[in-house]
Amino acid sequence: MSEIIPLTQAGAVIMACWAIISGIGAWKREFIGKRQIELAEQVLAKFFEIKDAIAMIRSPFSNLDEGKTRKRGDYELPEVSQLLDRGYIVFERYSKKETVFADFMMLKYRFMASFGAEAEQVFVDTSAVLNSIFVSAQMLGTHYWQRQGRVSMEPDEFAQHLAEMRQHERIYWDHGSEDDEVRMKLTSIQERLDALVKPCFQEPMRTYNFLTKQWGQRRLG
Template sequence: MLDFISSIVIFLAALTFIAGASSWRREFIGKRRIELAESVLAKFYEAEDVIKQIRSPISCLSEGNTRKQEEKELKEESLLLDRAYIVIERYQKKITLFSQIKSMRYQVQSAFGTSAIEPFNELDAIISEIFNASHMLGSNYWPRQGRVKMKPEDFKKHLYEMQKNEEIFWLTDKDTISPRVQKTISKLENILQVAFIPPNDLLTGAVDDIRGYIGIFIGLFKKQDPNNK
């Protein structure tokens, strides 16, 4: 009888410890997930503003002149290539922010699952499209504009493609990039919202852990009971 009472006392003490440890563990993990979610979202919000700044059509004459010129470049070619290089030059000034976002990719994947890296991939794709538009405008469309004789249908196609690239390159009334960045951030917000766990869920988790340990204890008790054959 005394052994049974001692076992019950030990069991109750163990349950108290388990409940406290379980709640602490879940709260600690939850806090880390919240901190990570807040940090990542803050970086994406900042990136949204930076991308708008990068694509701003307002520029000064000195912008773009850090581009390394090729040999035998004509002055007119250099001016167009420098102009197209403006977005890349502005991006390079903010490279630390985008490097920080890249470094968080696998932390977020580990904490929130594989689907959590989709917004990171989408942001990379958007940046790549801006760079590609820069290349196409500087090396193809702008140099040909008004300088290469084209058939009416070819000129119409050229003008359409140039305008489409300029809509990616510059922040214009027909902006196609900003809505995509906003959609990417909304997707990230939906993925990371699970980090903000209500307190009741912490209690539920602790209760589930206790139930599991009770099952283990009962199983061990039955094995030790000489009458249980």
């Protein structure tokens, strides 16, 4: 009978060692769940694609052909068409990357089901960033650029006009500054996304400690 107890203890040691030797990756997938890890990786990868897509959309460098696909009004003046086309550039660029944003949004409800309802804010805020670019493009093309140098304004009115126009241009274009509003918002979203999925990639020490503790207690007993 005394020989059976050491054999039981030895079996527990072998099982614990096997779990470690089999690799942290396999251990994580077994304990946390392969699906959750893969979903986290998928959402992260898509978000990185979105950051790249937004950087491309906001690039201040363009060619003369961009914006020309916009449908023109019957009585548009050439100088107005030029300004409206300039504002339309971001919409053209978005259309080339639309599937990236669609794929990301398709993961929304699966991600919420796996990581909690608060995960929805990541998707809401990402859409808000994109929409802010569209709004600024629309306002610049239809209002601010058309008034600039063409409409007589009082000094105070012009100062306000200029400040508002510059604010929209900071959203519309990415000039690479450290305080770029759009990039700062995307960084904030990424940090929150990282925090949500972080538990998936942490060491499963609690379970390991539980197993070794149980084995230690049996050994002392």
